[in-house]
Amino acid sequence: MKRLQATSERTLTRRMSQTRKARADHRRRRWLATSWTTAVTKIIVGSAGMVFADRAAVASRGQRIMRHRNRTWAPLASALAGAMVAVALARGVHAETNATRRIPTFSSTVDVVNLNVSVSDGHDRHVTGLAPDDFKIFEDGVPQQLCLFTQERLPISLAILVDSSLSMQPNLPAVKTAAMRLVRTLGPGDQAEIIQFNHKFAVLQDFTNEQAKLEAAVRGITADGATGVYNALYFTLKDPRFRRQRDDMTRQAIVILSDGEDTSSLVSDDQVLELAKKGNVTIFAISLRAPRTSTLDTEAPDRASFFLTALARETGGRSYFPAGLAQIDGVYDRIADELRTQYALGYVSSNPMRDGKWRRIAIEINQGNLMLRHKQGYYAGALRALRSAVGAAASAATGAATALPRLQPSPQD
Known part of the structure; x- marks a missing residue:
């Protein structure tokens, strides 16, 4: 009887010990999962300067009340998802920081206004070799201090748009x-995309520096349908693939060729013009119809010419009206040469208000008989909401560490 009682006590003790051990193991697994994921999130988020850590920790701690074993790893999945978001944002912040530190454009707690400036003489030849002191910049009539200047051969990101409406068939x-010919002028660091448009919009070749692919895309252009100039420009400016090409070391440009008035777009010319003014993209327009002397709004070719001229002028580009097809080669050569010889200027506005209002830019040069082309202004504080939120979170999280510049895109981006 005593042996049976002793055996029962040992069995009961062993089972209680196993139960306590199982419960301890279960609690330890929950704690490890929660602590590990919280720590990983804090490390990742801390390195990015973001403020997701507290939320992740609270969410993870809330998972500790779950007793079911199958739910033990739920906090891990949740925190890993948050960590992946933090990693993506961290990479974006650090990538911008590294790219921007390479000059010529950057901004810290203030925004640098970036300008691509073309200079030509009375014979329409591009002028190089000018010094920073040769330029004077004004914003809304107020002199500005030039802080960035270069005429280095910067990489080009070029969108080539070709009107493929049915009326273009003889000219194609x-x-x-x-x-x-334009594609062949691109250098090793340049990229281009080929787009054809009629009543539709088609990217025949995404951005690449492989000339063979670009030329093959050009050869694939076929004529059909109506003309949608406004749609083509609007979609290009909005296209994420084009927007991803924005970089402080890259000149962005659009070259569009069309032979007539828009007949099928869903957006207006004003919408396109406003969108172009918000970007830092130089637009070169080629119209195969020469502008008429009449200014009547009923003249369709005049409307097309006026729009293309205004678009090019506002963005710092140029509009061309070749008299015949034989001159098109020369036009593309001029555009390629201009992109290679532009000056990159930058200044920090003396107006601290970031109210989203339009700021008019004027540039003067102290050498006579020279013509300047540059964008005509920008909207102050037109930063994208996501990047503004990321910058604010990074500033709040890093505290005193923000003595180092927190680099962000310029306001026109």
């Missing part, structure tokens, strides 16, 4: 030849 062979 010459236009294709000229477009391929």
Whole structure:
């Protein structure tokens, strides 16, 4: 009887010990999962300067009340998802920081207004070799201090848009030849995309520096349908693939060729013009119809010419009206040469208000008989909401560490 009682006591003790051990193991697994994920999140978020850590920790601690074993790893999945978001944002912040530190454009707690400036003489030849002291910048009539200046050969990100409406069919062979000629002028660090548009919008070749692919895309352009100039420009400016090409070391440009008035777009010319003014993209427009002397709004070719001229002028580009197909090669050559010889200027506005209002820019040069082309202004404080939120979170999280510049895109981006 005593042996049976002793055996029962040992069995009961062993089972209680196993139960306590199982419960301890279960609690330890929950604690490890919660602590590990919280720690990982804090490390990742801390390195990014973000403020997601507290929320992740609270959410993870809330999972500790779950007793079911199958739910033990729920906090891990949740925290890993948050960590992945933090990593993506951290990479974006650090990538911008590294790219921007390479000059010529940057901004810290203030915004640098970036300008691509073309200078030509009375014979329409591009002028190089000017010094920073040769330029004077004014914003809304107020002199500004130049803080960035270079005429280095910067990489080019070029969108080549070709009107492929049915009316272009007789002109397409010459236009294709000229477009391929432009493609061949691209340097090793340049990229381009090929887009054809009529009543539709088609990216025939995404951004690449492989000339063979670009030329193949140009050869694939076919004529059909109506003309949608406004749609083509609007979609290009909004296209994430084009927006991803924005970089402080890259000149962005659009070259669009069309032969007539828009007949099928869903957006207006004003919408396109406003969108272009919000970006830092230089637009070169080629119209195969020469502008008429009449200014009547009923003249369709005049409306097209006026729009293309205004678009090019506002963005610092140029509009061309070749008299014939034989001149198209020369036009594309001029555009390629201008992109290679532009000056990159930057200044910090003396107006601290970031109210989203339009600021008019004027540039003077102290050498006579020279013509300047540059964008005509920008909207103050037009930063994207996500990047503004990321910058604010980084500033709040890093505290005193913000003595180092927190680099962000310029206001026109």
